Amino acid sequence: MEEIIRLFPEGIQHELNSRIGNRWDQLQEIRLRLNRPLELIFHTKQEWLNQALPNKLDFVHIINQLSEYSLYRMEEELREGYMTIEGGHRVGLAGKVNTLNGAVKAIQFITFLNIRIAKEKIGVATKIMPYLYHQGYLNTLIVGAPQTGKTTLIRDIARIISTGWKNVPAKKVGVIDERSEIAASIKGVPQHDLGLRTDVMDACPKAEGMMMMIRSMSPEILIVDEIGGKKDVDALLEALNAGVVVVCSVHGQTLEELKKRPTIQALINQRIFHRYLILDSTLSLGRFRGIHDAEGKRMS
Amino acid sequence: MQWVGALLFICTTTWIGFEWSNRLANRPKHIRQVKNALQILEAEMMYSQLPLQDAFHTIKNQTPFPIHAFFDRLYKNMNQESKDFGIVWQNSLDELMDISCLGNNEKEILLQFGQTLGQHDFLQQQKHIQLAASHLDRELEDASEQYQKYGKMTKSLGVLCGLFIVLLLL
Incomplete structure (x- = not known):
């Protein structure tokens, strides 16, 4: 320290x-x-x-x-x-x-x-990786209130995907780090371990960053923190149409609550995401209340 | 023997005269160099947005002795952690005064300027640089004037003083 x-x-x-x-x-x-x-x-x-x-x-x-x-x-x-x-x-x-x-x-x-004080918890996402992968990575939305470890989790997911795990080869990962929380870059150099095949667009507005990343770095997986606005959602849809898998997080407590938010509701109804990870503040960092599939059905 | 002594004495006073004149000639030169350094500093701050230490490194590479030594010292001593920047600046300035021909007024200007360095936003910082530069301009004018006035005189004054005293003693 x-x-x-x-x-x-x-x-x-x-x-x-x-x-x-x-x-x-x-x-x-x-x-x-x-x-x-x-x-x-x-x-x-x-x-x-x-x-x-x-x-x-x-x-x-x-x-x-x-x-x-x-x-x-x-x-x-x-x-x-x-x-x-x-x-x-x-x-x-x-x-x-x-x-x-x-x-x-x-x-x-x-x-x-x-x-x-930043906590880099390497390995928090190891347990959940099998849920995010089914003949290729699945579009995933991580839901949690502040301080539940969304960013910590998403950072570890980026690290694992870009390094590879078990029999899954490493993929190219693009991280849009609008608030410099995922990679915590200084002058463009990530301070956290994000794996071998990760590229980071630091301090870049999410909507623009996603498109820039797709145009310039050809990522296979895009990782974005805290989507919310309409512009973010539009960019997200565009990224999905470009054939990129998106892992992102959003503020919220439960899936039902998210369905009430108009911008996110559209994403859920269109079954854009195949996995929902619900984090819980009462449990310790990186613990889940549940993992749901595209239909909202509970898997774990 | 007397003659040898007299000759040595005249040589000494002549040398003192030349040294004095040299200092008069170098003062405007050194002030100009400081001004140039401030200009580089301004550019590095405004356009390259370098932190002070990196800016000092650039300046050090672009300026001649003795200003070079001043920024070199600043650059190296800022690496020593948790030392107050004001003190680093002041110590470097003291050393600069020993090796350059800058006067007390210039020292005071630079000392004041050092207090403001890195404590303000772009606009304020730029204003402080310009303020220091305009103060230095005034000193530059003064220094050039003094050189014009006394530069040649001090040279001959050395020889003449020596001759005068030798004549008195012989």
Whole structure:
């Protein structure tokens, strides 16, 4: 966790190290607020670090470390409100927002930081791969609420497909990573293991990215995170017509709930997807409530 | 023996005079080099969007001594982790002052400029670069004027001072 700890000024570094000790693997978030105790969020509980009250200078230090002393390069990040750092961790930013003609221009005074620690769980998708394959890969929709491990799962699926498993040869995989969560690329270089035959289009809008990928990289399988808008769905249909298999995820709790969303409903009714994986937040990361087939019939 | 001593003395004062004149001549030259470096920095920031350290690397390769040494030092010392950039900048600047003919005003301008580096968005950063450049322009004018005024004089002043003192002593 060197890449996270090095962001902090020495005093806070020391506090963090002594408090977290060997619990780095359970740590999910480190939250900083100006002149407020530092907050640590673990899987099961939340803790305060009362000795560490980050002041303005500490924030400047952290921002300098994040930007490599080059804030001018972070225009995009300051507008989006988050950035990806080495190791695939994401830093959320909040503070005073500057607007230009009503649109967000940049966050100017950053006074809140949330460092979300990336968990790359290699092997979470191994068990489900046989369900996604039947004489070739099947179009799959992964359904889950936030924090249920959709992205973790989809990342591992990409890795397994592009590396091959059992008797299935490796396929060419194209990942459209609009929010830099799947591959967590820095300057186009993925920080997570996505397998041997994966190409990544980083920070690219999904709808455009899918078409760009098909035109330029001829993928056999397209992997997309969190589809939602009409444009996404249109692009998805077009990709399917081009003969590409799509694995994507969507926010939601159950299949019934999804059927109420007009854009997704069309996809379900047309039996576009052959497999639905429903994730459950009450179960631990990467556990399923069920796998359904195109008819919505439960398989497992 | 006396004559040898006198000759050595004149040689020394002449050398001091030339050195002084040389410094006067080099100051505008070095200010110009700093200005060029700022221009490269601006281009690297605006168009290549390089982080500071990489920008320093480019500048170091494109500038002559002593500015080269300044950016080389910055580039190398930014690698040393968790050091405050302000301190790295200041230390490099102190070293630059030792090896170049820049004056205190230039040092102050560069010191101020260093505080702003990397702390602002594009537009602000560009403004700061332009501000530093215009301050340097003023100093450049001043330095050229001083060279015009005193450049030749200091050269002959060295010889003449030496001669004068030798005559007094003989």
